[in-house]
Amino acid sequence: MPVLEADSLLADPQLVRRAHQVLAFLVHFYAHSIPPDVIFESIVIPRSLVTPLMTVSQALKIAPVLTFADTVLWNWELVDPKLPVTLENMHFGRHLFSGTEAERKFYYGSARTELVGAEILHIINEYHNLPNVTEISSVCQINKLLERLSLAIEDINTSIQAMRNEVDPQVFFWEARPWWNGSASGDSAPAWIYEGVADSSRLDLSGPSAGQSSIMHALDLFLDIDHKLRQRRSPAPSESNKKADHGFMERMRRYMPGKHRAYLEWIARSPRALRSVAQETPAIREQYNAAVTTLKKLRDCHMRIACLYIVTMSRSTRPPPGCPMAAVMRRMEREAARQGPVTGTGGNELALLLKAGRDATSRAVLTTN
Amino acid sequence: MYPVDLLPSPVHLVNDIFTLLRSASRRVTADAKPNPADFDVNIQTNTGFLPPSPLPNLQKPYDIWEDALSEAQRVLKLGENLPETHTQERAAGEHWRERIRTVSKG
Numbered sequence: 167m168p169v170l171e172a173d174s175l176l177a178d179p180q181l182v183r184r185a186h187q188v189l190a191f192l193v194h195f196y197a198h199s200i201p202p203d204v205i206f207e208s209i210v211i212p213r214s215l216v217t218p219l220m221t222v223s224q225a226l227k228i229a230p231v232l233t234f235a236d237t238v239l240w241n242w243e244l245v246d247p248k249l250p251v252t253l254e255n256m257h258f259g260r261h262l263f264s265g266t267e268a269e270r271k272f273y274y275g276s277a278r279t280e281l282v283g284a285e286i287l288h289i290i291n292e293y294h295n296l297p298n299v300t301e302i303s304s305v306c307q308i309n310k311l312l313e314r315l316s317l318a319i320e321d322i323n324t325s326i327q328a329m330r331n332e333v334d335p336q337v338f339f340w341e342a343r344p345w346w347n348g349s350a351s352g353d354s355a356p357a358w359i360y361e362g363v364a365d366s367s368r369l370d371l372s373g374p375s376a377g378q379s380s381i382m383h384a385l386d387l388f389l390d391i392d393h394k395l396r397q398r399r400s401p402a403p404s405e406s407n408k409k410a411d412h413g414f415m416e417r418m419r420r421y422m423p424g425k426h427r428a429y430l431e432w433i434a435r436s437p438r439a440l441r442s443v444a445q446e447t448p449a450i451r452e453q454y455n456a457a458v459t460t461l462k463k464l465r466d467c468h469m470r471i472a473c474l475y476i477v478t479m480s481r482s483t484r485p486p487p488g489c490p491m492a493a494v495m496r497r498m499e500r501e502a503a504r505q506g507p508v509t510g511t512g513g514n515e516l517a518l519l520l521k522a523g524r525d526a527t528s529r530a531v532l533t534t535n
Numbered sequence: 536m537y538p539v540d541l542l543p544s545p546v547h548l549v550n551d552i553f554t555l556l557r558s559a560s561r562r563v564t565a566d567a568k569p570n571p572a573d574f575d576v577n578i579q580t581n582t583g584f585l586p587p588s589p590l591p592n593l594q595k596p597y598d599i600w601e602d603a604l605s606e607a608q609r610v611l612k613l614g615e616n617l618p619e620t621h622t623q624e625r626a627a628g629e630h631w632r633e634r635i636r637t638v639s640k641g
Contacts (some may be wrong), residue, residue: 285581429574
């Protein structure tokens, strides 16, 4: 394959996204189609993929690897191109690794959650459009927005819960998920070397994760959930909270398109931070707390699902049909070898991470006396 | 100190008004919210972080990437699910990877 320069694509944002998507899928197809017995320590990703992928990734300010954007945000077509872009008229999983329904439904469910979450972006926008946050009429408006926010969080939760009936956990874990792993995804998993790049270990090469969903980050920043444990809030973080990977959420932002990351940074620096406003305005504290509590409930439910799909599966010994036992054993060893916070998608550290996220959410609740 | 010293002189008064105006205008700038569309946040189309239309296919000469992806989806299997006895599938995978690896003229 020739090494093509991607420069002439850069004028059209849709083509830049498409190039990133296609090349990132090719990189993961390349790395994970190699039988482990022929891999010697590392995998060299050829320059025919790396050179243009680096160019478009820099243009998009996104990690040069498969991301949530490639698999979910951009991975759809219209059923009928003449009809508008609605969930019913979208076909998800335009590209699949495993070709399984579990993989397609996982992308579909994730995208549906994003679309449901668009309401949250409306709410954040309307909040910042209010003339002020002090007059009675504005305070009433904020309360209404917070009521809508709680409902939107419930809708997101419903969408996530529905995936339990849509995505077969066995197929998800053994056939789809391995394709998403990035470089050095476990202690014995090979590192990827990007041909022509001076130091590949400095690149963000973790692969996609639901932690890269901008909508959840927007929600956390709007409500000022302190995942990094920087604020003094009660109850104090537990020992297991402290062990979790606090930098995970921030690191995941590097896997988002730069413009989405900039939007999140803007919410974080909002001149009228919602939690501070709620602190100063007793009349909205109750609705603020209700939204935080709804988000905490969502995280409780999410923990149960993640437990079913990843934690339980990574401890399961039952091989999927047609999967040779040796490969399963190797995978088990790799999963078991994962120590400490690495990618956030392994077994134990994922449980720690999700619990810490849930507890950080609880700590945002304001006292009402 | 005489009480009159506490009163601002006309010059100070003018300065104070300027300072006030400046801080007011600064507050307006800080409050001015950017347009979500500038961040590829699609509120108007209700698609949020999804683009308002699907991604188009790449055209020549970049269509070779599209073709490689179509073939990958047809041919490639997860490497760890291919024991040495699956010689045909292993060979098909190696053939695909070799073509990606071997630099040819564009």
